[in-house]
Structures are given as C-alpha cells and as structure tokens.
Amino acid sequence: MTCPIYKKCGACYYPHQDYQASLDDKKRQLEKLLGLQVRAMHPSPEPYHYRNKVHAAFSYDRGRGLMGKFAQNTPRVLEVDDCLIENKQAQAINHSVKKLAQDFAWPFYDVRTGQGLLKSSLVRVAEGTGQILVTLVVTQKQVPSKQNFIKALRKRHPEITGLVFNYNPLDTPFILGDQEFKGFGPGYIVDELLGHSFRISSQSFYQVNKGICELLYQRALELAAPEGQEVLVDAYSGIGTISLYFAPQVKQVYGVENNRQAVKDAIANAKYNQIGNAFFLCEDTGAYLEGLVQAGDQPDILVLDPARSGLDPRALRAVRALEVPKLLYISCNPEALATELPQLRKSYRLQTIEAFDMFPWTEHVETVVLMSRKG
Numbered sequence: 397m398t399c400p401i402y403k404k405c406g407a408c409y410y411p412h413q414d415y416q417a418s419l420d421d422k423k424r425q426l427e428k429l430l431g432l433q434v435r436a437m438h439p440s441p442e443p444y445h446y447r448n449k450v451h452a453a454f455s456y457d458r459g460r461g462l463m464g465k466f467a468q469n470t471p472r473v474l475e476v477d478d479c480l481i482e483n484k485q486a487q488a489i490n491h492s493v494k495k496l497a498q499d500f501a502w503p504f505y506d507v508r509t510g511q512g513l514l515k516s517s518l519v520r521v522a523e524g525t526g527q528i529l530v531t532l533v534v535t536q537k538q539v540p541s542k543q544n545f546i547k548a549l550r551k552r553h554p555e556i557t558g559l560v561f562n563y564n565p566l567d568t569p570f571i572l573g574d575q576e577f578k579g580f581g582p583g584y585i586v587d588e589l590l591g592h593s594f595r596i597s598s599q600s601f602y603q604v605n606k607g608i609c610e611l612l613y614q615r616a617l618e619l620a621a622p623e624g625q626e627v628l629v630d631a632y633s634g635i636g637t638i639s640l641y642f643a644p645q646v647k648q649v650y651g652v653e654n655n656r657q658a659v660k661d662a663i664a665n666a667k668y669n670q671i672g673n674a675f676f677l678c679e680d681t682g683a684y685l686e687g688l689v690q691a692g693d694q695p696d697i698l699v700l701d702p703a704r705s706g707l708d709p710r711a712l713r714a715v716r717a718l719e720v721p722k723l724l725y726i727s728c729n730p731e732a733l734a735t736e737l738p739q740l741r742k743s744y745r746l747q748t749i750e751a752f753d754m755f756p757w758t759e760h761v762e763t764v765v766l767m768s769r770k771g
Contacts, residue, residue, distance in 0.1 A: 406468025409759035441607035443756035450486035454504035463494040486519035493517040524588030531598040626696035636662030649674040682710030706732025716743040723767040
C-alpha cells in the first residue's frame, strides 16, 4: 500500500511498504538522537487504520469545497479520500459530514477570507465499546438547521452516539475552541482499556492507537514493578488512564493535570471503575511538584507523561530535586527527551529505554525511560 499524497501531506514520513524497515530506522534515529542504546522497539499490533481520532479540515479551492488534511507547514487543505492510518468508520462519517454540510448550505471556512461556518469535523471512535463522538468546529453559536442536520447524519450513521458543536471563531492553529454545546448525547464516549472503562470528552487527551497503548501501559507497569505499598504521582495524568491502571498495584495514586475537563473525566472514571485510592488534582504540574519538594513529601514512584513540549523548566527542576526512588518517563517527543535526559541523569541513574510505535509510518515514536535515584 502507498498513499499518493504522503509527501505533500507530511503526516507520514515513511512510504507505506516495509513496516519493519520503518521500525528499524526509527530505532536507529532514536539511539542517534539520545546517544544511548534503546533496548527494544515495540511494533504496533496494527500499522494501518489505527488512529481512533480522525480530524478533517474544510476549505475551498477555486470555489470547490474541500475536505481533508492540511498540507505540510501550510493552511492549504489537501483533499483525502482514504487515509491509510485513520479509522475507516471515522473517515466515512467525515465524508457524510461534508456531503450534508453542502446539502444544508453550510459554507466551509475559508482561511484566506476568515469567512464561513464549518471549520473541521473531529470523530473519536471507542474501539472497545463501539461508541462514537462527532465534534463539529464552527465559527458561530447559532447553527442553522442544526437539529435537521443531526437527524440526517444519524440516519446515515446510526452508530454515532454523541455530537457536540465546538465554537472556534478565531484564525488560530488550534483546532478546538474553549466553548462547546451539545447536539445530542452526553458529550463524551466511554472506551475500555485494559479492563477499565474511561470517559473521553472531545477536548480530553486519549492515545490514538489503542493496541500499542495497551502494550505500553502493561510494560510500564512491569518496569515500575510496584509491590503494593507505594505512593505514586502521575504527572500530566489526563483522564486517568495510567493512574487507574496502576492504582490496584499501589497504595495511593495522585494524578495531576491542568486541563479541567480532563480532571472531571478522571474523577468520573475513578468512580465508574470503583477505584477508591486514586485522587485527581487540577493544578500546574511544576507548581505541584515544587510543593512536594518544599513539604518534603516524596512519592515512591513518579510517572511523567507530558505533552510534546516536554517538561517545563519549573517541573524539570522539581523532578530533579525530588529524587524519587523510581522515575518512569513516557515521552512522545524524542527531541524534548534528548534535552531533558542529561539534566535528569544528574539526579537519577538510567535503567532502561524502550520505544513503542504509537504512530506507524510517521516520524513520531513513544519512548519509555525507567530511572532510579542515585546513591
């Protein structure tokens, strides 16, 4: 299989032909960047159509409505009929959104003029439950004939379990705005991951590749090797996936996250899974870790799973000062990790590095680093 526009799109780095060759190259590139040996490169169970979150952007080209992906490093939209890394069901729903938007005379957003109603369609598929959430990004709060649109979309796709409108009138690189209003359904979906159920809202982070995500979490737990009496801090905890998976194996878990909606989801997920030893705080991670240092309150295990930007300087200083017995760093950005590892190694001893192909065919890779306190 080969995508005809992969070079123009820029999302995929490798041609879709030899998966093992792409894994070998990723491992070499990661080792070169870090200057360290990577113990293993774990392949994705499914390298095609693995993305459970599928985004489609809308635009115009000489008056013709387009739906697809942004061309690499530009706001120009490339029309895409079938993306080889995206969930097929989600793609079909996005195509229906495009057709119905044209039938209902909803103008697509034109980045050149700043005019138009519909900017994006974002579909999340919960593979464990079959639930589907559609988020339509619009530039105005009053959407014409929205209930008739929803009715028509549900007729085409009765598998959809929820739809929300996201209000984002600004010319911004961010897909989603801060305000949302429900079209129908609860405004979230529930997925199953490693025996737990997780509520996922449109703006909450959730790994896009469920198969390799489960393998990563299982291996992370093996590396952390808790004995049952530890206090664990899960920094950048999101909706609580790591916290709640680790919780039965430790005494207490404290999840720290600055996304308020994600924290609400995490608290609901703890209750839904009947896990009483996991507690979630909406707070800046750096500030929280600094507070632990000042109070002399040290966890036994610290899990770090930051965004692509990595650790901010405040958090990095606090992690070094804590010198926890076990530090488990899950990184989605090797460049950030390469910058931070030399600093962390001043306080911690490196135990092992393993890579997980969370994003097949792209240049991205997820890296798990286990470190322990020196001395």
